[in-house]
Amino acid sequence: MSSERTLWGIGLTTIASADGDVILDAWFSEIGFGEPDAAGAAALEQFAVADERRAVRSEVVRLSIDLDAPVASTPDAYLRLHALSRLLVRPNELNLDGIFAHLPTNAWTSAGPMLPADAARLRPGLLRHGIQVQGLDKFPRLTDYVQPEGVRIADASRVRLGAHLSPGTTVMHEGFVNFNAGTLGSSMVEGRISQGVVVGDGSDIGGGASIMGTLSGGGQHRVSIGARTLLGANAGVGISLGDDCVVEAGLYVTAGTKVLLADAAVLPEGGRPTVKAVELSGRDGLLFRRNSLSGAVEVASRRGTGVTLNENLHA
Secondary structure: OOHHHEEEEEEEEEEEOEOEOEEEEEEEEEEEEOOOOOOOOHHHHHHOOEEOOOOEEEEEEEEEEEOOOOOOOHHHHHHHHHHHHOOOOOOOOOOOOOOHHHOOOEEEEOOEEEOHHHHHHOHHHHHHOOOOEEEEEOOOEHHHOOOOOOOEEOOHHHEEOOEEOOOOOEEOOOOEEOOOEEEOOOOEEOOEEOOOOEEOOOOEEOOOOEEOOOOOOOOOOOOEEOOOOEEOOOOEEOOOEOOOOEEOOOOEEOOOOEEEEOOHHHOOOOOOOEEEHHHHOOOOOEEEEEOOOOOOEEEEEOOOOOOOOOOOOOO
8 A cells, every 4th residue: 555545644533322332523633644643642632522412422533544445434434535625635536435334424513413313312401502403414514624724615514524625715605515526726616516526726616506516317427627717607517618618607518418519610520510518528718608599509619718716805
């Protein structure tokens, strides 16, 4: 196992003991490649305590994993999610096979995770202590575990742990970023970045826009968005976009969308005037639009660079 693919972490697990020990989550204070820091756990011992309000206790965890091997445990899954959100690995550059099986569905409260059944049973005591249940899910909020440097997140509930957000990224209130997805540079996110999707530097995902992931429908293509590309408000794509592209507001382009080629610069071999959008996947400098008279989806070539983000918003 290569040291460059061996990831270690030292942190705390949360364990529920109602029906036998169940590991609910893991938070890692230290993480890195190669050999772990043997002395790193001592400082965490003081936090290895019980919380009777939530019927849980914390324990120190030390772990080393192979990023190319399938997920083997709950702490293993959380270490991989931490690595993504700490920008140690990019989306799709580690093995996440089996992650759902090792992530329990938790009741996420303002004091931390607990078993959903315990949240219902202990509700009066939780209310007395001002503890609120904020969701039931396998994935927690990113900001409960990692505070990415140089990033703005307007609504923390819409960004999952495992999101990869590069410095300069702004995620507005309606933006959503799933695990194993994110940005590779300064980007504006007002739409949805699904699992497996990466967005290039300087790109803008407009309000209500959507990018297809691969969690549903059996799709295998990993959609990517290039640099300086604009996905207009309420638009969407199921194909990759290259650099300096624009998709008109309200237009959804799937792999099977029939696209009329509006100029010679985008004609494929053979000169066919209409193609499926998947044949244009990943190409640079394209404008996708809907003809206002015929309703046909058209694509035209674009010259020069694409969108320019507001520097004051992404400094």
